[in-house]
Amino acid sequence: MIKKNLSALLVILFFVCTPLANSDEIQETRNKQLRLARLAPLEKRIFDYRINDDYKDDSYGLTVIKSGLESLKEGSGGIGACLVDSTTGKVIEYGRNRQYATYFRSDLHGEMDLLNRYEERMKKSTRSKTGENPRECKNLVLVSSMEPCPMCLTRIINSGIKTVLYVTEDKEGGMVTRMNNLPPFWREFAADREFRKADCSPKLRQIAHDLFHFSHRDFAKNRKK
Numbered sequence: 001m002i003k004k005n006l007s008a009l010l011v012i013l014f015f016v017c018t019p020l021a022n023s024d025e026i027q028e029t030r031n032k033q034l035r036l037a038r039l040a041p042l043e044k045r046i047f048d049y050r051i052n053d054d055y056k057d058d059s060y061g062l063t064v065i066k067s068g069l070e071s072l073k074e075g076s077g078g079i080g081a082c083l084v085d086s087t088t089g090k091v092i093e094y095g096r097n098r099q100y101a102t103y104f105r106s107d108l109h110g111e112m113d114l115l116n117r118y119e120e121r122m123k124k125s126t127r128s129k130t131g132e133n134p135r136e137c138k139n140l141v142l143v144s145s146m147e148p149c150p151m152c153l154t155r156i157i158n159s160g161i162k163t164v165l166y167v168t169e170d171k172e173g174g175m176v177t178r179m180n181n182l183p184p185f186w187r188e189f190a191a192d193r194e195f196r197k198a199d200c201s202p203k204l205r206q207i208a209h210d211l212f213h214f215s216h217r218d219f220a221k222n223r224k225k
Contacts (some may be wrong), residue, residue: 046069
């Protein structure tokens with residue numbers, strides 16, 4: 001009799017405790033489903049968009065926007081980036097915001113992820129070993145869906161890449177449009193670089209804007225005072 005009651009109690013405890021043990025996973029699944037449902041209209045706009053040949057950078061703009069969409073689906077920020085070989089027009093590296101996938105990394109903005117991947121793959125040696133400048137990035141163009149922030153801008157300058165295009169401005173957090181506010185060292189270091197808006201259609205610029213603002217800096221809005 002005691003064994004039978006104990007067995008019944010264990011069964012009850014299993015069904016009571018199992019949902020509690022998995023409650024975080026269940027909530028995460030629900031949050032992801034809600035996020036994907038909210039994203040659906042924006043995703044449709046992206047995949048319905050047709051490259052406009054009147055704008056020379058439209059194809060690259062759409063490429064980085066699609067990467068940013070993948071980031072949003074994972075719960076990170078809606079920014080994508082790529083490196084283009086200007087001699088061939090081919091994309092040689094992709095990057096996207098990965099701050100929250102699979103765990104929090106405060107440094108993994110889209111441009112940072114892109115440069116990490118490129119530099120890890122190239123594994124350039126120091127000048128002292130080869131006589132070559134590891135910051136030599138001849139013919140490389142960095143394209144981002146959003147104007148780089150201060151962290152990403154200084155990383156790009158330090159990387160040696162000389163041409164940077166962005167689909168749309170970040171009026172609240174972008175640094176390219178505030179280059180004069182950089183410390184003197186970084187202004188001088190960037191003096192021979194080109195930073196400008198990509199030549200993309202207004203429609204594509206709006207999509208890039210909406211992609212970024214889908215989850216725009218919630219941490220700043222929701223932080224405790």
